[in-house]
Amino acid sequence: MRNPFLALVRAGTQTLTQSFPDLPTEATGLPTVTAASCRGCGACVAGCPTQAIVVAGDEVTLDRGRCLGCGQCVRCCPTGTLAEERATRTAVRTRAELLLSNHPGPRTPSAALPLLRRSLHVREVSTGDSAGDLEVIASTNAQFDVARFGVHFVASPRHADALLVTGPVGRGMREALLRCYAAMAEPRLVIAVGTDAISGGLFRGGYAEANGVPTDLPIAAYVPGAPPHPWSIIHGLLLAMGRD
Amino acid sequence: MTTLQPCAPALSHITVTPADLATQVTALLLQPGWRFGHLTARSLDARHTAIDVLLLDTQRGAVTCLTAPLADGQAEYPSLTAQLPAAHWAERAVGDLFGLRAVGHPRWKSMLLHNDRWPVDLFPLAGAAQATTPREPYRFLQVSGSGIHEIPVGPIHAGIIEPGHFRFSCVGEIITNLEIRLGYQHRGIEGRLTEVPWRQARYLAESASSDTAAGNALAHALAVEHLLGIAPPPRAAALRILALELERLANHIGDIGALSGDIGYSPGASLFPPLRGATLALAQTLTGNRRQRWFVQPGGVARDLDDARRRALLQGVQDLARRVTDHLPLVLEHAGVLERMDGVGRLSPTLARDFSIVGPAGRASGTGYDARVFSPAGAPPAAATRRIEGDVLARAQMRAEEIASSVAILTQTLDTLPDSPIQVALPATLPPDAVGVGVVEAWRGELLHWVTTNADGAIARYAIKDPSFNNWTGLAIAIRGNLVTDFPLCNKSFNLSYSGNDL
Numbered sequence: 001m002r003n004p005f006l007a008l009v010r011a012g013t014q015t016l017t018q019s020f021p022d023l024p025t026e027a028t029g030l031p032t033v034t035a036a037s038c039r040g041c042g043a044c045v046a047g048c049p050t051q052a053i054v055v056a057g058d059e060v061t062l063d064r065g066r067c068l069g070c071g072q073c074v075r076c077c078p079t080g081t082l083a084e085e086r087a088t089r090t091a092v093r094t095r096a097e098l099l100l101s102n103h104p105g106p107r108t109p110s111a112a113l114p115l116l117r118r119s120l121h122v123r124e125v126s127t128g129d130s131a132g133d134l135e136v137i138a139s140t141n142a143q144f145d146v147a148r149f150g151v152h153f154v155a156s157p158r159h160a161d162a163l164l165v166t167g168p169v170g171r172g173m174r175e176a177l178l179r180c181y182a183a184m185a186e187p188r189l190v191i192a193v194g195t196d197a198i199s200g201g202l203f204r205g206g207y208a209e210a211n212g213v214p215t216d217l218p219i220a221a222y223v224p225g226a227p228p229h230p231w232s233i234i235h236g237l238l239l240a241m242g243r244d
Numbered sequence: 245m246t247t248l249q250p251c252a253p254a255l256s257h258i259t260v261t262p263a264d265l266a267t268q269v270t271a272l273l274l275q276p277g278w279r280f281g282h283l284t285a286r287s288l289d290a291r292h293t294a295i296d297v298l299l300l301d302t303q304r305g306a307v308t309c310l311t312a313p314l315a316d317g318q319a320e321y322p323s324l325t326a327q328l329p330a331a332h333w334a335e336r337a338v339g340d341l342f343g344l345r346a347v348g349h350p351r352w353k354s355m356l357l358h359n360d361r362w363p364v365d366l367f368p369l370a371g372a373a374q375a376t377t378p379r380e381p382y383r384f385l386q387v388s389g390s391g392i393h394e395i396p397v398g399p400i401h402a403g404i405i406e407p408g409h410f411r412f413s414c415v416g417e418i419i420t421n422l423e424i425r426l427g428y429q430h431r432g433i434e435g436r437l438t439e440v441p442w443r444q445a446r447y448l449a450e451s452a453s454s455d456t457a458a459g460n461a462l463a464h465a466l467a468v469e470h471l472l473g474i475a476p477p478p479r480a481a482a483l484r485i486l487a488l489e490l491e492r493l494a495n496h497i498g499d500i501g502a503l504s505g506d507i508g509y510s511p512g513a514s515l516f517p518p519l520r521g522a523t524l525a526l527a528q529t530l531t532g533n534r535r536q537r538w539f540v541q542p543g544g545v546a547r548d549l550d551d552a553r554r555r556a557l558l559q560g561v562q563d564l565a566r567r568v569t570d571h572l573p574l575v576l577e578h579a580g581v582l583e584r585m586d587g588v589g590r591l592s593p594t595l596a597r598d599f600s601i602v603g604p605a606g607r608a609s610g611t612g613y614d615a616r617v618f619s620p621a622g623a624p625p626a627a628a629t630r631r632i633e634g635d636v637l638a639r640a641q642m643r644a645e646e647i648a649s650s651v652a653i654l655t656q657t658l659d660t661l662p663d664s665p666i667q668v669a670l671p672a673t674l675p676p677d678a679v680g681v682g683v684v685e686a687w688r689g690e691l692l693h694w695v696t697t698n699a700d701g702a703i704a705r706y707a708i709k710d711p712s713f714n715n716w717t718g719l720a721i722a723i724r725g726n727l728v729t730d731f732p733l734c735n736k737s738f739n740l741s742y743s744g745n746d747l
């Protein structure tokens with residue numbers, strides 16, 4: 001077959017019809033904290049490469065903002081207190097919501113943003129990325145097709161409502177990122193995609209000061225994962241628009 | 245001063261004086277099959293530093309480290325670049341990270357650390373009491389003459405892509421010089437790798453370049469195994485090949501689509517991304533993650549492949565191969581596509597050799613070097629194909645050929661998966677004063693992880709050489725004399741990593 005138009009017709013519609021499907025069983029999901037009681041063995045804490053877990057007595061606190069989703073803690077937890085999450089709606093509006101605990105405190109849900117509900121123009125800035133970019137690109141392809149939710153990626157910050165940041169923002173990129181934000185018109189918001197952008201992830205604490213998106217920027221949505229799944233990124237975009 | 249003990253017969257070590265380093269290296273490189281691997285520096289103690297050069301003997305699968313200790317208080321050494329152009333960025337990186345100046349370097353300037361963002365006297369990998377030479381302000385190469393104008397681009401680019409700065413000097417629409425300035429994403433990975441516990445270093449090592457997780461994880465595993473003198477079980481070795489080749493397949497398929505997009509050929513741009521998606525789904529079946537994260541580890545791999553998933557993978561690879569074979573001629577035999585790619589962005593075989601251009605870009609310019617023939621952990625050595633045209637078309641055709649060879653390697657490996665455990669136990673400590681080198685033909689080409697331990701068995705220096713570190717210069721050369729509007733196409737035909745370069 002040498003006819004491109006025939007090939008296109010034969011390939012058919014690529015767009016996924018079900019939104020936010022659960023991850024398939026062979027995929028490693030982000031960890032979550034279940035009600036199963038913890039015996040305080042500490043195996044999860046010892047094996048975590050980013051110190052994302054704190055265990056005090058029988059209380060387990062997992063910071064998804066630091067978690068890579070490597071699955072190490074789930075594999076070694078003898079009690080099932082740590083388990084894999086299969087859902088792809090993993091984005092949240094506040095940093096506090098990324099802290100999961102088996103003794104959760106009260107939650108105050110953040111107010112939805114009234115503006116920008118129907119359409120969002122996004123300027124993506126990569127700052128030392130570990131594949132978050134690639135999943136942002138994937139969210140724009142024919143399969144995930146984020147455009148159907150009213151989201152468009154634009155070249156100029158002047159055209160953007162939202163600044164989507166991937167990567168841990170080391171010294172080399174901080175100024176460029178802040179200038180990009182300053183060039184955006186109000187109202188504007190920031191979305192942190194990936195564990196690197198949220199906390200610096202693996203790079204946190206090094207001399208490059210790559211500790212994540214500066215916290216004085218108004219972050220409207222956090223998407224955990226290293227990298228997050230394209231559906232989770234789309235979830236973060238919808239959350240930032242106040243639509244989910 | 246420490247002495248280095250070879251951990252495997254394939255490693256030899258030579259100590260030279262800085263003054264003799266260039267002569268020794270050039271003499272060794274005259275031997276058939278020898279290539280320059282990398283150059284870096286290493287702190288021996290708080291005051292003393294050495295320049296280290298890694299050479300690869302691709303015929304015997306051996307590595308040679310040359311170490312040139314610098315005298316006390318010495319913050320410079322004679323540059324190798326005049327004799328060995330491929331060392332030019334490596335010497336500049338040593339300047340930034342260690343504060344050591346390569347005297348006689350023809351284009352001496354900073355590389356990773358920019359003066360307006362980093363203190364001029366911060367040399368993050370230098371010893372506490374070591375002599376340093378301060379970083380000078382960065383100056384772009386000035387092209388002069390009538391009608392010359394400059395186009396600055398970046399660090400933030402128009403699309404969803406990593407940051408870096410391109411400075412074009414043009415006459416009208418023709419590019420006469422491109423200077424590439426990177427380093428914006430410097431995250432201090434090499435430094436951090438000497439700080440984290442070595443058993444957890446794999447997470448950081450595999451994050452060196454955003455789209456080469458399997459390649460970096462494998463190079464790290466090989467380097468640590470080389471240090472420890474252990475080998476992974478046969479099944480793990482085979483599963484690693486699957487991860488590496490799936491990564492190659494996904495990226496090459498993605499590049500064919502992206503090249504089509506850059507010339508406005510929409511059938512190619514819309515048919516290939518779903519195929520890339522299908523490849524990522526196979527990667528997820530194998531590793532649990534679309535980007536093959538956290539799978540390859542020292543001593544083996546993190547999870548096994550049961551027979552149901554093995555059969556699903558085999559089926560998936562065959563389906564994918566059928567669709568790719570179907571679609572490739574639509575791009576690479578289309579008259580309009582050939583017209584746009586033929587003769588654009590040509591890199592001559594001589595310059596490709598001099599600057600040590602690696603991977604499909606090197607093979608498109610006649611190098612014939614594929615690190616899979618060197619590394620026992622790679623795939624069975626396929627006869628490295630090569631072209632000599634060195635243009636965008638040749639680089640696209642190399643990808644098409646490698647897609648076919650990756651499919652063959654995947655099919656064969658899945659058909660003959662050996663039965664064995666997937667992990668060997670690792671000792672508690674690393675051997676002291678030892679060197680481990682991991683060489684991998686990642687999808688962009690030769691990727692090196694080079695680890696040196698100190699007398700306490702701690703990692704004293706962890707050096708990573710991404711294929712992009714070689715190939716960015718190839719892009720800068722190839723674009724000369726081309727139209728500004730052909731830059732995106734030429735850039736995509738190399739498709740280099742900024743994060744892997746900046747580290």
Ligand code: SF4
Pocket residue numbers: 031044047048049050051052053062066067068069070071072073074
């Ligand atoms: S899955 Fe997350 S929390 Fe668990 S060990 Fe890995 S990084 Fe740590």
Ligand code: SF4
Pocket residue numbers: 037038039040041042043044045055060076077078079080081082
């Ligand atoms: S969560 Fe599981 S692994 Fe962690 S301390 Fe409790 S029982 Fe142990």
